[in-house]
Amino acid sequence: MVRTPAAAQRPLSRRGFLGAAAALGAGLTLSGCGGGNAAPPGGVSVLAFQPPSLGAFLPAIIMARGIDRDHGLPIRFSFTTPDNYNTEFFAGHHDVGGSAALLSEALRTERQVDVTYLFNLFDYFSAVVTSDPGIRSLTDLPGRRLAAATGTTNHAMFEWFARRNGLDLDEVELMNQTPAGLSTMALIGRTDATEIWEPAYTSLRARKPDIRAIDIGLDNWKSEFGTDVIPYLGLAARGEWAAAHPDEARTLFAIYRDAAQYTTTQPADAAAVIAAASPNGKAATLQKLIEDPTRLKLHVAPAASMVRDIAAVFDAGRSTGYLTRTPPDSIVYKGLS
Structure with missing residues (x-):
């Protein structure tokens, strides 16, 4: 079990928050202006949707708190539109996709893209x-x-x-x-x-x-599939990268897990950080969301621990015609089990 760093546990002082927010804003500006995509030395590059989006929630916390550096794996986050996300990630410009919708990853496998779902971040809500x-x-x-x-x-x-x-x-x-x-x-x-x-x-x-x-x-899901867990959005990687970087994949999970823990245990501070990174972000509104697990659905868990739940999502995708076949077993990353 990976130890939760002290930086991920303690709340920010007002001075500390203002400094972190300023640094975070600068980081978002650089990525928005086309900053380098290459992973930092000894680190990893992660691409996500632009804020406001669920995929940008935990990166805001990770950057402001320095959780990646505490774990010894510096992350270069970049943020873009959904269309550019698909193009850049699967052209190999980034190691990991941080706005990976499970059904989208399944559809990529039908197009002969070798992709694996590392771990879940959010369950489905609409x-x-x-x-x-x-x-x-x-x-x-x-x-x-x-x-x-x-x-x-x-x-x-x-x-x-x-x-x-x-x-x-x-x-x-x-x-x-x-x-x-x-x-x-x-x-x-x-x-x-x-x-x-x-x-x-x-x-x-x-x-x-x-x-x-x-x-x-939403309660119909459990009556149909026997589970009320609906994996929806997480981190995915190209298969060859995941196979070559098992240590990095495990550390990424620990980083995101600690960011999620900070978010839920320090909702006011977390909301302020996320709001600072989002256009027109309102900290009070985001705090209410964080404090309502029925809507935020924050659920960081290894894909390998959710095989039954993931299979239900694929069953649903096939029943509506979104998917034409069941994805290969390799879509579920086994390295975190």
Whole structure:
């Protein structure tokens, strides 16, 4: 068992927080301006989605707290758009993908990409929000307009829940948006409902408290698959890198595990750090999210400890046609078991 460094346990003083936030902001600016992608000496490079995103949550903590240096594995984080993420990571410009959606990684294996899911960070959460009093359940959506980021794996997972609840999405007028545009659609009310997830969901509720979330039937997952754990987002690596760097993979897990522990035990400090790294980030809003595990779904665990849960996600992906076959066993990294 890897010892939790003292730096990952103690809260930041106000002076320490301000210095860390300034350093973090500088780091984000460098990566946003196309800083070098190569791993630092003796370290690893990790690519993630730009904040605000779940993939940028724990990197903000890691950078501000120096948790990577405490573990002896310096990390160079870079942040980009989802489209660029796919291009850069799988062109080999980065060692590890830190915004790896499990279904996306499974789909890559169908395209003959050798990729392995190292460990999980967040379980699945999604919500459908509306201000229309006539929409009380998913079955009220046929014939109405639903804003959704239809190209995302969050939406691909949502399709399973829609079908399970008797909603045929072909009967809904889907209005495709970027993930960043979903909050705007919900705020201005140009659609009847919006499918949205964290951290945008919490920010939206803070800005529009009267908006309602309708039940998408997350409890149906357990009745179908016998588990209520839905692995969703984690770290993935190219297979050859993972095979050649088992020590680095184990240390990466320890780093992220310690960052998650700090986040949950010091929610106010963690929220301030994450807010400083996010455009228009609100620390009070993020703190409420961190303190609500039913929505944040922070769950850092080795992929090898979640084989049954991962298999359920793949079953769901096949049932909706998102996947055409079961991914190879190699998609689950065994080095952390």
